[in-house]
Amino acid sequence: MADIRLMKGNEALAEAAIRAGCQAYFGYPITPQSEVLEYLANEGRKRGMIVLQAESEVASINMVYGAAGAGARVMTSSSSPGISLMMEGISYIACAELPCLLVNVNRGGPGLGTIQPSQGDYFQAVKGGGHGDYRLIVLAPSSVQEMADFVYDAFDLADKYRNPVMILADGALGQMMEKVAFREYDPKDHMMVKPWATTGKPSTRPPNVITTLHMLPEQMEEVNRRLQAKYAGIQQQEVRYELLDAEDAEYLVVAYGLAARIAHRGIQLARARGHKVGLLRPITLFPYPEKVLKSMAKRLQGILVVEMNAGQMVEDVRLAVEGRAPVQFYGRMGGIIPSPDEVTEALEKMITTTVTHPVEAD
Amino acid sequence: MAQEIMEEMITPDVEGMECVYQRPETLLDARFHYCPGCGHSVVHRVLMEVIQELAITEKTVGVAPVGCSVFADRYMGVDMQGAAHGRASAVATAVKRILPDRYVFSYQGDGDLAAIGTAETIHTCNRGENILIVFINNAIYGMTGGQMAPTTLLGMKTSTTPTGRTLEIGGHPLKITELVAQLPGVAYVTRQSVHTPNAVRQLKKALTKSFQYQKEVRGTCFVEVVSNCPSGWKMTPLQANAWLVENMFPLYPPGDLRTPQ
Structure with a gap:
């Protein structure tokens, strides 16, 4: 019990x-x-x-x-x-x-x-x-x-x-x-x-x-x-992470902690509008789940990193991805919590501005 | 092999001669890095003698500071932790809380205990942590090359008070032992020295009493040792000890400041 x-x-x-x-x-x-x-x-x-x-x-x-x-x-x-x-x-x-x-x-x-x-x-x-x-x-x-x-x-x-x-x-x-x-x-x-x-x-x-x-x-x-x-x-x-809605994802949000929960709601809103978006939530920040990011990156149209800061983990995402996919950032600072709508909006902005490139076969 | 060599050194086989003094086994067989005439080596030896004589080597944990005695763990043959600068009494606090049946001491210089670690010193004593704090006061930063310490005397020349410490720039010498003696948590506060054989004997008594009080859970024991720094003071060892009596003792007089009720 x-x-x-x-x-x-x-x-x-x-x-x-x-x-x-x-x-x-x-x-x-x-x-x-x-x-x-x-x-x-x-x-x-x-x-x-x-x-x-x-x-x-x-x-x-x-x-x-x-x-x-x-x-x-x-x-x-x-x-x-x-x-x-x-x-x-x-x-x-x-x-x-x-x-x-x-x-x-x-x-x-x-x-x-x-x-x-x-x-x-x-x-x-x-x-x-x-x-x-x-x-x-x-x-x-x-x-x-x-x-x-x-x-x-x-x-x-x-x-x-x-x-x-x-x-x-x-x-x-x-x-x-x-x-x-x-x-x-x-x-x-x-x-x-x-x-x-x-x-x-x-x-x-x-x-x-x-x-x-x-x-x-x-x-x-x-x-x-x-x-x-x-x-x-x-x-x-000891690398630990969680993947949500990622199987068919063309776009990926990377977020950890509270930001990941908010981002997941934003992803659900985006999916309701027809966008194939998934979430990677690093659970260990060191060691960083860079291998999974690297392996996923080549089949992604874009990656959005969401953090409650000015953009810190996004550097580790860029290091892992090594240019295989465009990486954008959305964050709020100073104690402001972003809303799911803000994440959805940032996602749609990324989707409309990213030049679609042919997805490489695995 | 090392053990055999150590045994041989502890008990030298000199025919027809009686051994009247030997290094305590608790003091490791290592060459001191201290300058000739420095008080640290004497205090190390006396502290280890006391621990050996009380037969508490196996039940003692020491905490070394940052400063000249940063290498204390290379000489003291008990379990030791090396603390960050000024934090030895906080480290010792935790060791004692975890291991209340062990004897715990910190060994700290004047910069460590009375400048950067003042908060830890005061609060450790105010909580009455049941540990021994050994405080070596030589009125100068020896390890970093002779800069002003909180206990540097007015008028005393150091590398950062090249024309002598002034009130206007450096403020007053800090009599932290007097401060500590005001705190209800402390059991025993005493000021000793090691400039003569008799002073060394008095220090030994003070350290022995401190461990006895720790056994009786009386509270913090604080033993200041007014010491010298021939290199930093730019004197011979003999000159330094004479200077200590003439200049240090008027401000830092030896004797007990607080004894257990």
């Missing part, structure tokens, strides 16, 4: 974290994600979780470092400006290869910006954000259900690869209420032994050291090679 509830996205995520066996949460309030901290401060503590409201996001992320280094399943959450403050710590965590969950309930920026939903942090989440060559595994939910589901996946991926995993949501997904069914998940079946953790050194082994300092450039390059090999493996193994 599924455990079904009506919850805010932030609360569903927090509830899933408890169920996923998350042992500790360190965070700082910021709209629109404070419900995560509030929910855990109440429910989490009751159910044995260590929940600490830190003095800043800077302290929070470094507490995540310490707790992950001590072997705990640990997380933090914040929203855009707070995530910016965490960037140094995230770079350290990536370098030290500490598994943890980071949640960004993205709001409009830049600067203090707005508290309304945005996807303006795509570059920061996917391309680095902090210093040095590192990657987060980035999961993009598009419903309250996925706000919960991806928490389990994130912790498992983090442990599997010893890598920080980010759930990149937005203010609407955090605040809106939907039905959510909590899956069966026994943390005991998922917890990994962490022989590298600093838990106190028995006489039988040398000290464990969690460090990001490698003074010799040759050593530092070796660390980088190891990280890059890991990221390449993640790109091979």
